[in-house]
Amino acid sequence: MEIESYQKKYKYFNKYTRGLFFLVGDTFSLLISASIAYITLLPFTSGIRSFPLEHVLIIICSVLIGLALFRMYVVNWRYASLRDVVRIILGLAVGGSLSLTVAPFFLDIGNYEFAFTTILMINAVLGICGFRVSKRMYFELRNSQKKKKKHTIIFGGESEGEQILRDILKDEKWNLSVHGIFDDRVMPGLLLHGVQILGGRDKMISYIQSHPVDLLIVAFPEMPKKELKEIIDEIKKIRPKVDIKILPSFHTLTDNPVGIEHIRDVSIEDILGREPVNIDINSIKASITGKTVLVTGAGGSIGSELIRQCAKLKPEKLIALDIDETELFHVENEFKGTETEVIPCVASITDEMKMDQILGWFQPDVIYHAAAYKHVPMMESFPEEAIKVNVGGTRSVASLACKHEVEKFIMISTDKAVNPTNVMGATKRVAEEICMAYNSTCLTRFISVRFGNVLGSRGSVVPLFIEQIKNGGPVTITDPEMRRYFMTIPEAVLLVMQAGSMGVGGEVFVLDMGEPVKILDMAKDLIRLHSLEPDRDIPIEFTGRRPGEKLFEELLNAEEGVLETEHEEIFKAVCSRKLTKEELDEKISQLFDLLGNESKESVRFILKAIVPTYSYNEEKLVQENFEEQVNSY
Secondary structure, three states: OOOOOHHHHOOOOOHHHHHHHHHHHHHHHHHHHHHHHHHHHHHHOOOOOOOOHHHHHHHHHHHHHHHHHOOOOOOOHHHOOHHHHHHHHHHHHHHHHHHHHHHHHOOOOOHHHHHHHHHHHHHHHHHHHHHHHHHHHHHHHHHHHHOOOEEEEEEOOOHHHHHHHHHHHHOHHHOEEEEEEEOOOOOOOOEEOOEEEEEOHHHHHHHHHHOOOOEEEEOOOOOOHHHHHHHHHHHHHHOOOOEEEEOOOOOOOOOOOOOHHHOEEOOHHHHOOOOOOOOOHHHHHHHHOOOEEEEEOOOOHHHHHHHHHHHHOOOOEEEEEEOOHHHHHHHHHHOOOOOOOEEEEEOOOOOHHHHHHHHHHHOOOEEEEOOOOOOHHHHHHOHHHHHHHHHHHHHHHHHHHHHOOOOEEEEEEEHHHOOOOOHHHHHHHHHHHHHHHHHOOOOOEEEEEEEOEEEOOOOOHHHHHHHHHHOOOOEEEOOOOOEEOEEEHHHHHHHHHHHHHHOOOOOEEEEOOOOOEEHHHHHHHHHHHOOOOEOOOEOEEEOOOOOOOOOOOOOOOOOOEEEEOOOOOEEEEEOOOOOOHHHHHHHHHHHHHHOOOOOHHHHHHHHHHHOOOOOOOHHHHHHHHHHHHHHHO
């Protein structure tokens, strides 16, 4: 579509003709104001006094000069504001003072002239302001009649809500009509830009019940997530189709100015009921700033976020290592043109020779080890690959960290390593054992950080549910009682970095994941966030648990205790090591000797020898091995 330029649309209307138009308009307004002032003073004058034309001409010239000094002839009056009105008043004040200063040189000035000038200026404020603001009023009236606007209410009547309301009233492109503001913190009955504050939360719910509300804007960044979830659930039960948008918590008037352009749809992260984590940024800075940091698995969800957070702390070098060159390209591309250079390295952590070269080249001070296979059902089918990467890769990088005297090695672990019922969890538990065993053998301090699921990560349940909802369903859940711990990716990464800065070596830190979330409830929340009703608009189907899947994940073993740390959301697991480094290396070597030569059952048997809490369905495995032998003939 061709966009018509301003020069074509307004061929004869430029800044000069526009300025002339307002000069003429202001002159006309001043003449009317002078006539009103003359008529007002007539009853108070003795005899018949003629209209003071010479004095009026001096006033008009002085006022026009005063308005020009305050640039009143280059303002777009379609968007006039209170600040522009103040500038008009200042321009009139300067003009009036100038006229009274200049007039005595040409005329006799007495009390009448002073009174006449004062009344004229008061009338001029009304006349000139009315003339200027009339354009905005015309457009607002025209647009209000032109199209039906969305019935909108705002929850939040303080600075953020006021700014959003101002934006809506100023620009008709939003096509919103605000009918009320609700806030328990503000006195009911007051008007905010002409919109009444009707009450608090309860009044808002009653209003939505009785009025056809199209949009609710929650302009309350400090609202606890638990309370936000309660409000959304209550509203969706009353009016499922209402659109709800929120102002994210990172926008405040003391940070970046907020406005309607900052509001967004409610995401699942907003209503999980977990409040933002507290971080000691100074201790994290001390462990990253000016140092060489290597992140393995840098193309993944956690690894890429580690790169982003480390980049903010100005390390001397930041190396992003991953076997997936496409994801690594995206990470590198994200930082092009920024202060921090991200050095990409395409390599597999199982390639010991290549990893030795990389550590020799860069001599990292800190390694964040996020590279791992994490998909539970897939690793049940290919346990040998989980062992190669999660066990062999971790041992290889740990050994090289000792060789190159890396200061700290922080390994990303998982809640699935606790009482594991799957190969992925068992291999991550072995990786924890490797870190504990290697810690006392060299200068490197080895630390493991264990946490649950992260929202929005690749292969996680939330993107899958969203895709299923967009396709019209069904949303598939393995079991109605399935529960998981969840945390946002930035929260998890910041706590990992915090734990890494706190660790002295040999610890398995456990992050406080809050309360476990029922997957069924999460699915229903996601459906409602799309303005749909569970089971009516989008069906929910239960498919049965997958191989190696548990109903509940645990963050601590039953035999483990937990110690508090200086950070209220990070705990230290009391782990009882059962194997020395030599014994662990021997078991791992046995495990690798079996790869490719024996059945999956033998591999799992050795895994259980290393991780006694690992449990699996032996009968099912016997059946799988029998089927494999039959298929081989």
